[in-house]
Amino acid sequence: MGNSSFFFVVFFSFIVLGTCDFLLDQQKDKIDELPGQPPNVDFNQYSGYVTVNQQSGRSLFYWLTESPTNRDPKSRPLLLWLNGGPGCSSVAYGAAEEIGPLHINSDGKTLYMNPYSWNKLANLLFLESPAGVGYSYSNTSSDLYTAGDARTAEDSYAFLINWFERFPQYKHRDFYIAGESYAGHYVPQLSQIIYERNKGVKNPVINFKGFMVGNAVTDDYNDYIGTFEYWWTHGLISDSTYKSLQTTCEGGSSEHPSIDCIRALTTAESEQGNIDPYSIYTKPCNFSSSFKNRRGHYPWMRGAYDPCTEKYSTEYFNVPEVQKALHANITKLSYPWKTCSDILGGYWGDSPLSMLPIYKELIAAGLRVWVFSGDTDSVVPITATRYSLDALNLSTIANWYPWYDNGKVGGWSQIYEGLTFVTVTGAGHEVPLHRPRQAFILLRSYLENKPMQRSLNSI
Structure with missing residues (x-):
C-alpha cells in the first residue's frame, strides 16, 4: 500500500471512529421510555451527565427534549433553560412544572402531556446546575460549600x-x-461568557443569539425598593414594617442581608401570613416550608391550579426506575433527589449586587434581550423589575401598551432600544405554570423577534 493510500485509510478511520464516538454517546443518553409516560410521546429525549471539571469530579445532569417530529426539530433553535434558587433544579421546575412537554400527575407516578410545551417552538435543554443540585454531583464535597x-x-x-x-x-x-428567579444572575452571566469567548470567531460553535429572563433577580438596590413597595401597595405589610425595611435593607445584598434586615424580613413574613408569596392570590400548599427557602413551587395543572406539584416531583424523581430511565444518580448519591439543595442555599458565595452592567454590555452587542414578569409574584415582583430596567436609562421605542390573547388583555409591554419588557397578567413567580398559553405566545414572539400583539384578535 502506498503512503497516500495508507494516510487516507488512517484519516478515514479517524473520521469514522470519531463519528461513532459521539453517536454512541448520544445513544447511551437516549431515553427509551419514562415510567408512566403517556402513549403519544412524539419527540426524542436524551439525558445524562457531562463532566465539567475532571480534577474535582464535577458532573452536571441535563435533560434534552427535542421538538416533535412533525415540527421538524432540525430546523428549530436550541434553548437552554435555567432555574435559580440558588440551588434549585431546572428538571423539577422548568421541565416538570413549567415549559417541558411532560408534567407529573398528582399520583407522583404518571405523566401527562403539556399542551403548551415550549418544545413545540424550540429544542429544550434543561440543566441542573451547579453541582449539588438535583442529580448533578461533585466528587469533592467541599464544592457544595463553596459554590x-x-x-x-x-x-x-x-x-x-x-x-x-x-x-x-x-x-x-x-x-x-x-x-x-435567581437565574436572573445565571442567565446574563453565562450569556456574557459566551459572548466574550465568541469574539473574533467567524462561525462559533455556540451560535448565541440572546436571552430572556422572567421575575428575575437583577439589581439588589432596585429589587429591594420594588419588592418592599409591592408588599406595601398590595396590603401585605404594615406601614411601620415598610419603613423598617426601607431603613435596614436598602443598599444591602439580597443573598447576604444584614441582621437588622433579616429581623425586618421576619416581621414582614409574619404579617403576610399563610399566603403563597410566589402567587399571592392562590392558595398555598399545606406541606410547604417557610417562604425564605422556597423557590417557585406552584405549577399549573390541567383544569385547575395545584400548589403542591413540588411534592409530585419529589416522589417521581426518587423512583429508582425513573432514575434508571433518565440515566441519573449513577454514583448512588447519599442523599435523595430534591427540588432544591439544602446545602447550596445556605452556603452561597459570590453574588454580585447588580446584573445591569452585563445588560448594558450585551444590549450594546446587539443581542436579543427580553425580560418578562408575572404580576402576582411578591418574591421578585413586577415593581422590582421595572425599577431595575428604569436604571438602565434606555430610550423608549414603543411606550407601555396592552397585548392581547383571544380578545383579552394578556399583559402589557414596553419596547426599549435593545430590550423588550413584557408583563403577564395573573401570573406568579413562574409565569409558564400559571399562564401556560400566554407564556407560549411570549416565547413565540421572542423567537420570531416580533413585539407582543396589540390586536384584540391575536391568537
Whole structure:
C-alpha cells in the first residue's frame, strides 16, 4: 500500500471512529421510555451527565427534549433553560412544572402531556446546575460549600462546550438562554461568557443569539425598593414594617442581608401570613416550608391550579426506575433527589449586587434581550423589575401598551432600544405554570423577534 493510500485509510478511520464516538454517546443518553409516560410521546429525549471539571469530579445532569417530529426539530433553535434558587433544579421546575412537554400527575407516578410545551417552538435543554443540585454531583464535597455565581457560570459554559461535542448536530444552530428567579444572575452571566469567548470567531460553535429572563433577580438596590413597595401597595405589610425595611435593607445584598434586615424580613413574613408569596392570590400548599427557602413551587395543572406539584416531583424523581430511565444518580448519591439543595442555599458565595452592567454590555452587542414578569409574584415582583430596567436609562421605542390573547388583555409591554419588557397578567413567580398559553405566545414572539400583539384578535 502506498503512503497516500495508507494516510487516507488512517484519516478515514479517524473520521469514522470519531463519528461513532459521539453517536454512541448520544445513544447511551437516549431515553427509551419514562415510567408512566403517556402513549403519544412524539419527540426524542436524551439525558445524562457531562463532566465539567475532571480534577474535582464535577458532573452536571441535563435533560434534552427535542421538538416533535412533525415540527421538524432540525430546523428549530436550541434553548437552554435555567432555574435559580440558588440551588434549585431546572428538571423539577422548568421541565416538570413549567415549559417541558411532560408534567407529573398528582399520583407522583404518571405523566401527562403539556399542551403548551415550549418544545413545540424550540429544542429544550434543561440543566441542573451547579453541582449539588438535583442529580448533578461533585466528587469533592467541599464544592457544595463553596459554590457561587462565578463558578456556576464557568461550569455551565464548560458543560455547553462538552455537550456540543456530544451533540454536534446542534453546533452553529441558533442558541438562546432563558430562565427565572435567581437565574436572573445565571442567565446574563453565562450569556456574557459566551459572548466574550465568541469574539473574533467567524462561525462559533455556540451560535448565541440572546436571552430572556422572567421575575428575575437583577439589581439588589432596585429589587429591594420594588419588592418592599409591592408588599406595601398590595396590603401585605404594615406601614411601620415598610419603613423598617426601607431603613435596614436598602443598599444591602439580597443573598447576604444584614441582621437588622433579616429581623425586618421576619416581621414582614409574619404579617403576610399563610399566603403563597410566589402567587399571592392562590392558595398555598399545606406541606410547604417557610417562604425564605422556597423557590417557585406552584405549577399549573390541567383544569385547575395545584400548589403542591413540588411534592409530585419529589416522589417521581426518587423512583429508582425513573432514575434508571433518565440515566441519573449513577454514583448512588447519599442523599435523595430534591427540588432544591439544602446545602447550596445556605452556603452561597459570590453574588454580585447588580446584573445591569452585563445588560448594558450585551444590549450594546446587539443581542436579543427580553425580560418578562408575572404580576402576582411578591418574591421578585413586577415593581422590582421595572425599577431595575428604569436604571438602565434606555430610550423608549414603543411606550407601555396592552397585548392581547383571544380578545383579552394578556399583559402589557414596553419596547426599549435593545430590550423588550413584557408583563403577564395573573401570573406568579413562574409565569409558564400559571399562564401556560400566554407564556407560549411570549416565547413565540421572542423567537420570531416580533413585539407582543396589540390586536384584540391575536391568537
